[in-house]
Amino acid sequence: MTKTRFGKFGGQYIPEILMPEIKKIEEAYEFYKNDPQFNKELSELLLKYAGRPSLLYFAKNMTEDLGGAKIYLKREDLNHTGSHKINNVLGQALLAKYMGKKRVIAETGAGQHGVATATAAALLGLECEIFMGLEDTIRQSLNVYRMELLGAKVHAVTFGTQTLKDAVNEAMTEWAKRSEDTMYLLGSVMGPYPYPTIVRDFQSVISKEAREQILETEGKLPDVVMACVGGGSNAMGMFYNFIDDKDVKLIGCEAAGLGVHTEKHAATITKGSVGIFHGMKSIFCQDKHGQIAPVYSISAGLDYPGIGPEHAHLYDTGRASYVPVTDEEAVDAFEYLSKVEGIIPAIESSHAVAYAKKLAPTMGKDEIIIVCLSGRGDKDVAAIAKYRGRIINE
Amino acid sequence: MSNIKNAFQNKALIGFVMAGDPELETTKEVIISMANAGVDMVELGIPFSDPIAESSVIQSANLRALKSETYLPRIFEMIKEVRKTTDISIIFHTYINPVFNYGYEEFFQMCKETQVGGVVIPDLPFEEKQEIKEYADKNEVDIISFVVPTDGARIKMIAKEASGFIYFVPSIGATKAMEGHTKELTDVIEMLKQTTNIPVAIGFGINTVQQAEFFSKMADGIIIGNAIVKIVEKYGKDSANHVFDYVKDLKSVM
Known part of the structure; x- marks a missing residue:
């Protein structure tokens, strides 16, 4: 249990419906982080693409x-x-691909993580939907267009404060509905374990x-x-x-x-x-x-x-x-x-x-x-x- | 163990209402009218700013309740008022953060004091139960476990340690299931019954009298959430009678 925590912080406080999926991600990551083929492909992407x-x-x-x-x-x-966001999304999108997912979703605040995710999805041939607070879509309208240009669908979130935390809420809800073919690409060192560890490792x-x-x-x-x-x-x-x-x-x-x-x-x-x-x-x-x-x-x-x-x-x-x-x-x-x-x-x-x-x-x-x-x-x-x-x- | 099992002497009708939607006086009236209509258990929502695992109907109820500044101290006061009229079985539906901030020790003591027999916490899965188990056990409050259709090993692992009742959320909606897609339901319920003696209740958008009749035959109880919240959304402070009529009809076919 302690591996899910940093001291007293961390853990996996998520709905039951997401638990089986998060365990799959945990297992897949444990495996692929030591997999020569995965690491070779990721290194090449970082060097030659990012x-x-x-x-x-x-x-x-x-x-x-x-x-x-x-x-x-x-x-x-x-x-x-x-931005630095590309380091993480290339890693997670590649993981999604190795796990056999067809689609990635992500939350975004400024749009940087959204643009990075849409980019990785375009490169790796994954379907992509980005959740963004309505207020942020207005503040960062250029990035919305950028994401659309990259082939992503931008989903404006109108609940609550209409900013980043609401985008996370909505992305989690969507993930709960469609985890069988969809991977949630979390943009920061947050959320349930193993995300804080995965994102930190990639960054x-x-x-x-x-x-x-x-x-x-x-x-x-x-x-x-x-x-x-x-x-x-x-x-x-x-x-x-x-x-x-x-x-x-x-x-x-x-x-x-x-x-x-x-x-x-x-x-x-x-x-x-x-x-x-x-x-x-x-x-x-x-x-x-x-x-x-x-x-x-x-x-x-x-x-x-x-x-x-x-x-x-x-x-x-x-x-x-x-x-x-x-x-x-x-x-x-x-x-x-x-x-x-x-x-x-x-x-x-x-x-x-x-x-x-x-x-x-x-x-x-x-x-x-x-x-x-x-x-x-x-x-x-x-x-x-x-x-x-x-x-x-x- | 809590008093929850009393609610399952016959097929249990469990009605959800959000505390403080649109204000606590209404909630008190709705709880009492549900008790009078024959509801066996009330699932009382504690509002949270970011209810990540709810339908949009219930999400909006959370925000309406927060608008009327409904927090735990006042919710416990309201339940004390309710207890003057009815001893109906009550459980809480809450996210963990309001409970964490109120203080686990005090929260579960207050549950015991106001005869709240269980807690349903969507963001506290099996793996994190230790967060509150000690306090819940000490005060004889059941931590209600969610079960969703996943692999059998996980379902059995949860069922083995479950107490109170099992809150089963099928992956398909009630409408779809009525069209004959019931294999998933019967498979999971059978698996649960092989593992545990505690009751199984289904919650997944049951709405009509026909659905109540149909699904209460399949499990030990049914949970009505969205439908009641929609009545409260529509009628506001005048909800109690409308909720009474609605749940009485459901109960009459169970």
Whole structure:
């Protein structure tokens, strides 16, 4: 039983109707993760299709401007489809195919996971349906069109708050109805076991590469590794191979929206409490009655009221720390990185850039920060312009 | 063991109602009218913001109930009021998170105090029962197990440890089953009967008098959910009499 948990977090809190299927996925994953043929095919996809390894880029201008620690950016934004999401979906879609599934479904917030899933489905010849909160389909209409272009059906979810958590609810309902030919491609390190483990394993390529790259470039490990956190997949991928390096600080940057003193945030660890939801015991934004709270962030990708159970465990044991970053700070960082380095970061990733901006000047010049630049910001340009008072026709 | 078995002395009619839909006073009236109409057990929903395993009819009832700020402390108060009128068997239908936040110890003590004999928790499968078992056992509250048509080994594993009654959800709807597709039902029920002595109730969209008559012959009890919730959705605060008429008709053919 303990293998389903990270300390006291995790588990499989899902309806009975999904249990047989989740066990099948568990068994299939246990088998294929050690299967040479599966791993060979996945490696080839990552190298020749997704464009891995991603660069570890020394942000020289940013480092000089901030006058403290050396800043490196792990360029997941350069992957095919523009974010770290492709690492996970290629793995899970391939697993679906090996399991004999004909169809994949997925939830999406910002649309990045949806686009990545639709891409993998197109490549591997799988039917694809994406569940997305109605509000998110409006905020991210370009990504909706992108998914449709890739041959996916986009299902706008009109229940509840019409955002990411409702998309997860609806995708789970659909999965319960059609698991015999359908695999649910979960987009983050969340949900019932084995998903948090599967997604973490597929994303851990980020830190596997980054660790080798920094040792090769600098001859030593970084002092700080940081990433933005919604459900927490890019952060888990960025942290994983550094967890045993006790001197490397791990920092997750949560979306504080309009500020953690307001109700308009998605800062799960800063403001949340332990609960059980979406298949896992973890930390959630909720009221004292255990009703899941509506959350808010300018970033649709971080607009989720929970966090993956392994993050809850890393926080609980003190191995990682989590800091809130507001919309305003993230937008500043979005503009800053664009001007200083010529790199337009995703608004999600901008949360991590924002905290690096704060932290670097307090550190020594011989110290090193690696920031996971989880995605590119093209999708956010119109929204940021609007935030700054300029209306752009996409 | 709880008082649940009393409800299964004859074929049991189990009626679902969402606490606080549209407010708790109505729920109290609906429970009492169901008791008066001969319903054997009330399955009382505790509203949750994200009911992932429900029909859209029941999902909406959850949201209506939350709108009237229906949380556990007030639900227990309402049941205490109900207990002044009827000792009808009551079980809860809830997601685990509201119970976790209320506190397991206190929750099951309150269940005992208000004679709530069982809990149906869709997001607490067999594998996670330990989460609450200690507290439920101590207070003689049954954790009702769901069974869906899967492999026989899993069905038997669940049935062996089940208490109260088995909540069987077939994969096809009641309408389809009425067209003669009953093999799945009879196969699973037979398997359950070979494994356990506790009663088996079917819940899968039973709606009409004909269906009630048909399916109550196949199992020890039937669960009526959507149909009652739709009446409450339609009549709001004036639901009690309408629910009474509806369930009385069903009970008359069982």
